[in-house]
Amino acid sequence: MRYATVIDPTRPHEPRAAVLRDGTWHALGDGDLCTLLASGALAAGSTPPVGAAIEGAVPVNPLPAPTKVVCCGLNYGDHIAETGRERPRFPTLFPKYADTLVGPTDDVVLPAGVEADWEAELAVVVGAPLRRASRDEAAAAVLGYTVANDVSVRDWQRRTLEWFQGKAWDATTPLGPVVVTPDEVDPAAGLTISCRVNGVEVQRDSTATLVFDSVxxxxxxSTFTVLRPGDVVLTGTPGGIGMTRDPAWYLADGDVVETEVEGIGVLRNTVRLTD
Amino acid sequence: MRYATVIDPTRPHEPRAAVLRDGTWHALGDGDLCTLLASGALAAGSTPPVGAAIEGAVPVNPLPAPTKVVCCGLNYGDHIAETGRERPRFPTLFPKYADTLVGPTDDVVLPAGVEADWEAELAVVVGAPLRRASRDEAAAAVLGYTVANDVSVRDWQRRTLEWFQGKAWDATTPLGPVVVTPDEVDPAAGLTISCRVNGVEVQRDSTATLVFDSVxxxxxxSTFTVLRPGDVVLTGTPGGIGMTRDPAWYLADGDVVETEVEGIGVLRNTVRLTD
Known part of the structure; x- marks a missing residue:
């Protein structure tokens, strides 16, 4: 199953949950994916009745209102190596906000002069409440997988020990375009993840090499905080970020960043350093 | 003005916003303080019509649903010194969730065996939307001040570079008991902040010595993310935490932690390491 939150051109101000059937987006209830998940109408492993086809549907940010967006850093071997660190015993976690997210084709707008960098990531979407979950319980609660770019403001990230202030700039993390259920994609078996800047490939790896997988x-x-339907976990980025290159390579105004995970889709976002 | 969210014994399942008048809590609308702030009925510098007295009102967590809870670490000189660090140029920020908060007399429940530590803090409550705010705009948006204890799970905090997983355990950060408006308390002029464990004073300092003040x-x-009415910022803890003592002193099952800020009030929470 492929889920999205789409804009129906006949109701442009009401993003709607949708499911892809025979190449066409069909409505699922009246709210976006987060609304549907919060109401329980959509859950991991179950889909509500499928409504009418939406002609000209355009996928937007699939999850506009997660209660939690948690990210894992240092989770691919080559990225750990490029930052000069050792393979971690525990996941390095930091959060973003619902406010941090944008859609799959939205501009990423930041102030002029900041050191903006790319981080292609696989994201996992929670489809059932999780608290102190076992691995099996966590696996059963996966609604599906989507694509994210953890665009990072490196100069702010480096200001202090805690990365948060470089990671939580409003409307800078593209997400989408679709959420694909685990019966269709298996990140543990290996999906190619890649990032291109103005067409030049800067990251490529396989999700099979994640140190800590989605589940x-x-x-x-869930050991320390409850996860709810609609919450999102970003699983970390592979090697090839701009900051650790020599010389460092940061995103410029007008750059086009494409972020792709095999079997899911592509984000295509233009960077605007004009805020 | 002193605001709270209180339990009215006649409506025990509906926490209500209230204001103190002549020593008695009076109702302010029907929801809690976050509901009232989100609706715009209560804002920095303005109070809605005051309703009836609530006999037997008991203050609970004043802000049960902030969209953001942001904390500042390393913000008092003696605490910076005890952690062996230098006076920072920028605030060290990390987040908690609404789920992390509990009320002023609630138990703090954690699993047996964790290294739980105290951190008395002054908290500031946002009373108007803030985005890229100047100092003057931020000052005008302060609804008031309250007391918090950033109870920290040190073994989890030390697992990785990022403190988040030691700071965001559900229902472990006491907040309250009241929110006092800036016309009644001035943290920049100096309020005594203190923490006692089983009656033994472990922290005492003045909010006048904060490196970065509330405003x-x-x-x-607000430079990187919008703050909304009802959001909470914890301003950091003074010296005297348990982790840096020799030997380290962690909270035990049954310990009573009292957290006080002069002119605001006292939190009194029992630690239960039984989760």
Whole structure:
């Protein structure tokens, strides 16, 4: 199953949950995916009645209102190596907000002069409440997988020990375009994840090389805080970020960043350093 | 003005916003303080019509549903010294969730065996939307001040570079008991902040010695993410935490932690390491 939150051109101000059937987006209830998940109408492993086809549907940010967005850093071997760190015993976690997210084709707008960097990531979407979950419980609670770019403001990230202030700039983390259920994609078996800047490939790896996989991350996080349907966990980025290159390579105004995970889709976002 | 969210014994399942008048809590609308602030009925510098007295009102967590809870670490000189660090140029920020908060007399429940530590803090409550705010705009948006204890799970905090997983355990950060408006208390002029464990004083300092004051923190955070009415910023803890003592002193099952800020009030919470 492929879920999205889409804009129906006949109701442009009401983003709607939708499911892809025979190449066409069909409505699922009246709210967006977060609304549907919060209401229980959509859950991991179950889909509500499928409504009418939406002609000209355009996927937007699939999850506009998660209660929690948790990210894992240092989770691919080559990225750990490029930051000069050792393979971690525990996941390095930091959060973003619902406010941090934008849609799959939205501009990423930041102030002129900041050191903006790319981080292609696989994201996992929670489809059932999780608290102190076992690995099996966490696996059963996965609604599906989507694509994210944990665009990072490196100069702010480096200002202090805690990365948060470089990671939580409003409307800078593209998400989408679709959420694909685990029966269709298996990140543990290996999906190619890649990032391109103005067409030049800067990251490429396989999700099979994650140190902590999606299910492990959900179970671990649920030890200290509840996860709810619609929450999102970003699983970390592979090697190839701009900051650790020599010389460092940061995003410029007008750059086009494409972020892709095999079997899910592509985010295509233009960077605007004009805020 | 002193605001709270209280339990009215005649409507025990509906926490209500209230204001103190002549020593008695009076109702302010029907929801809790967050509901009232989100609706705009209560804002920095303005109070809605005061309703009837609530006999036997008991203050609970004043802010049960902030959209953001942001904390500043390393913000008092003696605490910076005890952690062996230098006076920072920028605030060290990390977040908690609404789920992390509990009320002023609630138990703090954690699993047996964790290294639980105290951190008495002054908290500032946002009373108007803030985005890229100047210091003056931030000052005008302060609804008031309350007391918090950033109870920290040190073994989890030390697992990785990022403190988040030691700071965001559900229902472990006491908040309250009241929110006092800036015309009644001035943290910049100096309020005594203290913490006692089983009656033994473990922290005492003045809020006048904060490196980054409440208003500075609001303005700084609003550079990268919007703050909304009802959001809470914890301003950091003074010296005297348990982790840096020799030997380290962690909270035990049954310990009573009292957290006090002069002119605001006292939190009194029992630690239960039984979760």
């Amino acid at each position: 492990e991350l959900l179970a671990y996080i | 500075e923190l609001l303005a700084y955070i």
